[in-house]
Amino acid sequence: MDLYSVVKVIGTGSFGRALLVQSKDSKEKWVMKEIRLPKAESGMRTTRREAVLLAKMKHPNIVAFRESFEDDGHLYIVMEFCSRGDLLQRIHQQKGCLFSQDVILTWFSQMCLGAKHIHDKRVLHRDLKSKNVFLTENGTIKLGDFGSACTLNSARAYAQTYVGTPYYVSPEIWDNQPYNNKSDVWSLGCVLYELCTLRHPFQARSWKTLILKVCRGAYAPLPAHFPYELHYLIKHMFKTNPKDRPSIHTILNSHRASRLLHKHLPEESKELMEEPINHWKKEEGEKVAMFLGQKSLLTISTTKDTLSCGSSLPESQSGNVGRRKKWAEGPPNTVLKVLGNADIISSVGMAATEGSDSRSEEECIETQRKKERRKWDRDPPERLLSLLEKAHLSKAFETYTIHRCSDDPPLGPLAEERNDVATDGPEDIHTDHSRLEPRSDDEDTDFEDDCPLDWTEELEKMVEEH
Numbered sequence: 001m002d003l004y005s006v007v008k009v010i011g012t013g014s015f016g017r018a019l020l021v022q023s024k025d026s027k028e029k030w031v032m033k034e035i036r037l038p039k040a041e042s043g044m045r046t047t048r049r050e051a052v053l054l055a056k057m058k059h060p061n062i063v064a065f066r067e068s069f070e071d072d073g074h075l076y077i078v079m080e081f082c083s084r085g086d087l088l089q090r091i092h093q094q095k096g097c098l099f100s101q102d103v104i105l106t107w108f109s110q111m112c113l114g115a116k117h118i119h120d121k122r123v124l125h126r127d128l129k130s131k132n133v134f135l136t137e138n139g140t141i142k143l144g145d146f147g148s149a150c151t152l153n154s155a156r157a158y159a160q161t162y163v164g165t166p167y168y169v170s171p172e173i174w175d176n177q178p179y180n181n182k183s184d185v186w187s188l189g190c191v192l193y194e195l196c197t198l199r200h201p202f203q204a205r206s207w208k209t210l211i212l213k214v215c216r217g218a219y220a221p222l223p224a225h226f227p228y229e230l231h232y233l234i235k236h237m238f239k240t241n242p243k244d245r246p247s248i249h250t251i252l253n254s255h256r257a258s259r260l261l262h263k264h265l266p267e268e269s270k271e272l273m274e275e276p277i278n279h280w281k282k283e284e285g286e287k288v289a290m291f292l293g294q295k296s297l298l299t300i301s302t303t304k305d306t307l308s309c310g311s312s313l314p315e316s317q318s319g320n321v322g323r324r325k326k327w328a329e330g331p332p333n334t335v336l337k338v339l340g341n342a343d344i345i346s347s348v349g350m351a352a353t354e355g356s357d358s359r360s361e362e363e364c365i366e367t368q369r370k371k372e373r374r375k376w377d378r379d380p381p382e383r384l385l386s387l388l389e390k391a392h393l394s395k396a397f398e399t400y401t402i403h404r405c406s407d408d409p410p411l412g413p414l415a416e417e418r419n420d421v422a423t424d425g426p427e428d429i430h431t432d433h434s435r436l437e438p439r440s441d442d443e444d445t446d447f448e449d450d451c452p453l454d455w456t457e458e459l460e461k462m463v464e465e466h
């Protein structure tokens, strides 16, 4: 502490203060987070998690860690100072004037790089929001605030804890399912949407509407001037089923928007990235069109028709331009074959599962139950709503840390913790190299929860405390 002089208090978070400090030696400015340490010795390790995780993240798009130390009952984390503040402040400064597409894509592609680094290290951020994305003096984006982050290697730890800011929370969390890497993708989608519209995607006047809108993935479309790829990306990031949502890896490498993002990546990152998959090559498109034309289209216009319209083009060209085609009466064989092999997607109910394989009745019921949980046409649970009605909706922009049972430790910085939780300490963070391989988005959802958490009780307590 003696090495720094305090310039000013930047802000106060739920866990303590953020101070702007200056190194007495170098005169460099840093942010020092001052976090009250819990009295119980056992709670200290959780409090230190933010420092430990931040120290592990060395990436140009993540707030750099300098050092951490304890003094007088506080933990101090010294980190890079992002002089241009957070994106929420930046959005407010716009006063309704939209950001340019280039700015949005430049910032968003850097957010993706930062998030990819976190996920590659098997860490979930769990509180991505515009307030936790920072801008440096030279305009670089940095993800910060790892107070809610957790490692993925302890299934118990993440399955039983909910952390997040309600406006940015994905449908699966409201549905008592576990937080996973795609939940971070949802939150990042919210930030992208905010950059495009200066509004939150899920605006609501009540908690009930908020939750229902989130769970139905109902948002107003982006302004029409944005490119198709951006509309498409948002649509995918807001898929209500996390398995249908792209992973960060997919967004950067094989999504329809990847090429657009790549154009906006910093040069040094481009070299390290894979070349994105080109979804639609003109030559391939022409080949497909030709194939379809031969297979299943009938030529009904003739050169004669074209010529009678007064065209003076040579026959070779006028044939191409003037011919009109229409679909044959019956669907093409290829389509029938594909449909024959496809699952009957819309068929719900036991008929679809009966006799289809050798699964037990319980397994079938369980599958059915999971399908039903995804529908979200029903109202949110009465109890959840009645307690949320008491809370002001503005609270939905604050970070919540909720844990399941009194003997199960929460993961937030002020949490009490048992000694035997295996997610603390640098040794707990391991790199799973298989995760670095490109995979389908479905495979890239990290885990399933077999014991969904009932966190309404904890939320009730928190709402009362607020």
Ligand SMILES: Nc1ncnc2c1ncn2[C@@H]1O[C@H](COP(=O)(O)OP(=O)(O)OP(=O)(O)O)[C@@H](O)[C@H]1O
Pocket: 010, 011, 012, 013, 014, 015, 016, 017, 018, 031, 033, 063, 079, 080, 081, 082, 083, 085, 086, 131, 134, 144, 145, 147, 398, 399
């Ligand atoms: N590295 C940083 N550079 C510049 N400003 C920062 C940095 N880290 C935090 N801040 C600012 O300090 C203030 C307090 O941040 P802090 O993370 O402590 O709490 P919070 O994000 O406001 O709340 P909570 O952590 O409860 O979500 C915020 O205004 C934030 O923008």
